[in-house]
Amino acid sequence: xxxxxxxxxxxxxxxxxxxxxxxxxxxxxxxxxxxxxxxxxxxxxxxxxxxxxxxxxxxxxxxxxxxxxxxxxxxxxxxxxxxxxxxxxxxxxxxxxxxxxxxxxxxxxxxxxxxxxxxxxxxxxxxxxxxxxxxxxxxxxxxxxxxxxxxxxxxxxxxxxxxxxxxxxxxxxxxxxxxxxxxxxxxxxxxxxxxxxxxxxxxxxxxxxxxxxxxxxxxxxxxxxxxxxxxxxxxxxxxxxxxxxxxxxxxxxxxxxxxxxxxxxxxxxxxxxxxxxxxxxxxxxxxxxxxxxxxxxxxxxxxxxxxxxxxxxxxxxxxxxxxxxxxxxxxxxxxxxxxxxxxxxxxxxxxxxxxxxxxxxxxxxx
Amino acid sequence: xxxxxxxxxxxxxxxxxxxxxxxxxxxxxxxxxxxxxxxxxxxxxxxxxxxxxxxxxxxxxxxxxxxxxxxxxxxxxxxxxxxxxxxxxxxxxxxxxxxxxxxxxxxxxxxxxxxxxxxxxxxxxxxxxxxxxxxxxxxxxxxxxxxxxxxxxxxxxxxxxxxxxxxxxxxxxxxxxxxxxxxxxxxxxxxxxxxxxxxxxxxxxxxxxxxxxxxxxxxxxxxxxxxxxxxxxxxxxxxxxxxxxxxxxxxxxxxxxxxxxxxxxxxxxxxxxxxxxxxxxxxxxxxxxxxxxxxxxxxxxxxxxxxxxxxxxxxxxxxxxxxxxxxxxxxxxxxxxxxxxxxxxxxxxxxxxxxxxxxxxxxxxxxxxxxxxxxxxxxxxxxxxxxxxxxxxxxxxxxxxxxxxxxxxxxxxxxxxxxxxxxx
Numbered sequence: 001x002x003x004x005x006x007x008x009x010x011x012x013x014x015x016x017x018x019x020x021x022x023x024x025x026x027x028x029x030x031x032x033x034x035x036x037x038x039x040x041x042x043x044x045x046x047x048x049x050x051x052x053x054x055x056x057x058x059x060x061x062x063x064x065x066x067x068x069x070x071x072x073x074x075x076x077x078x079x080x081x082x083x084x085x086x087x088x089x090x091x092x093x094x095x096x097x098x099x100x101x102x103x104x105x106x107x108x109x110x111x112x113x114x115x116x117x118x119x120x121x122x123x124x125x126x127x128x129x130x131x132x133x134x135x136x137x138x139x140x141x142x143x144x145x146x147x148x149x150x151x152x153x154x155x156x157x158x159x160x161x162x163x164x165x166x167x168x169x170x171x172x173x174x175x176x177x178x179x180x181x182x183x184x185x186x187x188x189x190x191x192x193x194x195x196x197x198x199x200x201x202x203x204x205x206x207x208x209x210x211x212x213x214x215x216x217x218x219x220x221x222x223x224x225x226x227x228x229x230x231x232x233x234x235x236x237x238x239x240x241x242x243x244x245x246x247x248x249x250x251x252x253x254x255x256x257x258x259x260x261x262x263x264x265x266x267x268x269x270x271x272x273x274x275x276x277x278x279x280x281x282x283x284x285x286x287x288x289x290x291x292x293x294x295x296x297x298x299x300x301x302x303x304x305x306x307x308x309x310x311x312x313x314x315x316x317x318x319x320x321x322x323x324x325x326x327x328x329x330x331x332x333x334x335x336x337x338x339x340x341x342x343x344x345x346x347x348x349x350x351x352x353x354x355x356x357x358x359x360x361x362x363x364x365x366x
Numbered sequence: 367x368x369x370x371x372x373x374x375x376x377x378x379x380x381x382x383x384x385x386x387x388x389x390x391x392x393x394x395x396x397x398x399x400x401x402x403x404x405x406x407x408x409x410x411x412x413x414x415x416x417x418x419x420x421x422x423x424x425x426x427x428x429x430x431x432x433x434x435x436x437x438x439x440x441x442x443x444x445x446x447x448x449x450x451x452x453x454x455x456x457x458x459x460x461x462x463x464x465x466x467x468x469x470x471x472x473x474x475x476x477x478x479x480x481x482x483x484x485x486x487x488x489x490x491x492x493x494x495x496x497x498x499x500x501x502x503x504x505x506x507x508x509x510x511x512x513x514x515x516x517x518x519x520x521x522x523x524x525x526x527x528x529x530x531x532x533x534x535x536x537x538x539x540x541x542x543x544x545x546x547x548x549x550x551x552x553x554x555x556x557x558x559x560x561x562x563x564x565x566x567x568x569x570x571x572x573x574x575x576x577x578x579x580x581x582x583x584x585x586x587x588x589x590x591x592x593x594x595x596x597x598x599x600x601x602x603x604x605x606x607x608x609x610x611x612x613x614x615x616x617x618x619x620x621x622x623x624x625x626x627x628x629x630x631x632x633x634x635x636x637x638x639x640x641x642x643x644x645x646x647x648x649x650x651x652x653x654x655x656x657x658x659x660x661x662x663x664x665x666x667x668x669x670x671x672x673x674x675x676x677x678x679x680x681x682x683x684x685x686x687x688x689x690x691x692x693x694x695x696x697x698x699x700x701x702x703x704x705x706x707x708x709x710x711x712x713x714x715x716x717x718x719x720x721x722x723x724x725x726x727x728x729x730x731x732x733x734x735x736x737x738x739x740x741x742x743x744x745x746x747x748x749x750x751x752x753x754x755x756x757x758x759x760x761x762x763x764x765x766x767x768x769x770x771x772x773x774x775x776x777x778x779x780x781x782x783x784x785x786x787x788x789x790x
Binding site for chain 2: 170173242
């Protein structure tokens with residue numbers, strides 16, 4: 001039996017920040033720059049604000065149904081069948097997102113670091129580590145996140161600071177990129193970048209009440225917004241908009257360009273460290289959320305027998321895209337453009353339905 | 367909890383070790399290319415030349431050449447040349463003939479022949495190399511006069527250093543001389559695709575001392591601007607055969623001209639890249655003499671670009687400070703330094719204007735004023751529609767220079783030289 005356990009504010013925030021921001025290390029920044037040009041660094045703040053607005057719905061919903069997770073709320077508001085259908089859609093989305101993010105990580109790893117290793121080999125090794133983390137349970141994943149976030153933050157700020165000599169301010173001009181309208185619309189649509197904050201709804205009973213949930217959700221989105229904006233600003237200052245949209249991983253390219261003196265060069269290994277640990281946490285959190293939803297739908301009390309089949313499913317979905325180009329231009333693009341619907345809409349639908357049908361949580365749980 | 371954490375950490379680290387075992391290659395299995403030359407081929411599209419130094423502990427522990435125990439120069443290196451349609455096919459062909467695998471992770475510079483750069487094929491070949499994982503974006507690019515093959519073969523360590531160190535330090539000198547710009551593979555790709563600016567590269571050549579004449583009539587031509595040469599033309603003898611001097615100027619993917627070392631200094635001044643350098647001006651009162659001025663303090667140049675009028679107008683304000691290092695004529699300029707200041711200001715103004723006009727003739731924004739002009743535009747479509755790279759050729763430039771002499775070296779007075787005939 002895997003114990004969910006309880007964890008606090010710092011652990012939850014660390015876990016969600018890593019899950020959200022790690023995507024900035026892959027192809028997402030290039031895709032954003034392709035659409036909004038030099039405005040990407042503040043476009044992401046619009047995304048964060050939109051995500052915070054959507055999260056408000058989830059918070060109000062969780063406040064209305066204290067000590068219940070989003071699956072239990074769905075069952076209560078829509079009935080067992082309706083709730084299960086909605087939960088199953090969320091489960092599908094979480095596992096597909098985890099798979100695509102894992103495939104992106106593995107592909108980028110193969111391009112930059114392990115060109116000779118077969119992709120399936122890297123995937124199997126990665127998946128085994130994810131299995132282990134899942135067996136450890138949610139509480140341990142959260143505590144592990146808190147443990148490594150300081151190292152990841154030091155590495156991230158280190159890479160950005162060492163890249164300062166390569167920054168050129170003219171590269172963030174024209175300041176409005178491809179136009180303010182485009183930036184605002186894209187910013188709102190790409191709120192899905194911060195969608196991982198909605199795992200709070202799945203993990204709600206493990207958190208310390210609705211006040212904590214409010215703090216965790218908004219703080220995570222706020223800090224993630226600042227970090228993502230900073231990383232996009234750093235890319236924009238390092239690469240002109242024409243070339244930054246070509247790069248598979250602008251962050252890696254930026255780290256590899258650090259050249260302080262004749263011997264302080266080639267610092268990409270620091271970046272690899274951030275990359276590996278951050279992605280392990282992200283994939284595990286999304287997969288664990290998917291497992292929790294699945295077990296709830298099918299009334300499976302012990303998650304252990306489900307972990308391995310889920311990881312095999314993850315592995316299987318991983319293999320669907322033909323190439324990195326397909327992953328980045330079709331799958332990741334679709335997740336960023338339409339992901340806000342499966343991430344945020346279930347909470348909005350449930351809240352509206354709960355208000356219409358007058359459903360509330362148990363008073364004694366409040 | 368701590369045990370579990372440790373277990374998690376170990377498990378996460380294990381994959382990295384596994385992958386190392388799977389495709390591990392010993393360091394000795396590779397031949398590390400430090401310099402690559404690209405010429406137009408004879409039997410195929412390209413002629414590639416790879417220089418591979420031998421990494422041993424013999425030469426002062428550094429390897430790759432230098433000096434052995436007897437003090438004799440040691441050049442443990444090998445050069446491969448091959449005619450090939452592309453880099454990868456060239457590598458495959460070389461790998462088939464040597465017992466090691468060519469590896470480019472330590473490639474320091476790519477040398478491209480001027481002929482290839484002028485043909486426009488350079489961009490087609492070089493820019494896509496940014497995709498290749500072994501070649502870093504920070505790899506320097508040198509455009510060389512004549513054959514890149516000969517240039518690569520002539521690269522050797524200087525005074526006990528290794529080839530890579532020699533090249534790296536030689537290229538880094540641009541910060542102190544301004545005689546050539548910085549250009550690496552990443553910058554080349556950025557600048558060739560940029561709407562702000564065009565690519566400017568390091569111009570190099572072999573200088574074997576042919577321009578250094580041992581005999582001949584005494585020079586009587588008057589003042590000559592120091593550094594106003596292209597690489598390979600400097601009258602010097604000894605030192606490295608490789609000479610970097612001047613700027614290769616590109617429009618798009620094609621080299622369209624070049625700037626001399628002195629013109630490159632004018633460009634560096636406006637970029638604000640120079641940290642300290644020496645200029646030599648003719649003596650205002652005695653033009654047959656010169657006054658070397660060491661420039662030490664630079665304020666960032668203030669550049670304003672007006673894009674509202676039909677033709678863009680550029681205003682540049684340059685503030686520099688420096689020292690007089692010698693007064694050959696013996697004139698007492700220490701108490702009359704305004705004359706030198708004004709003369710130097712005029713000297714810079716004229717030469718910046720000349721270089722700007724030369725750039726316009728080549729249809730290139732050599733001073734990168736586009737980096738400033740872009741701030742006048744709010745959106746990328748507006749900026750791209752304006753087409754700065756075309757408009758800059760019609761631009762007018764006004765330069766203001768403010769030069770202040772801070773010190774006069776170890777003397778604050780110049781007394782005349784006396785002989786039996788009196789004061790000279």
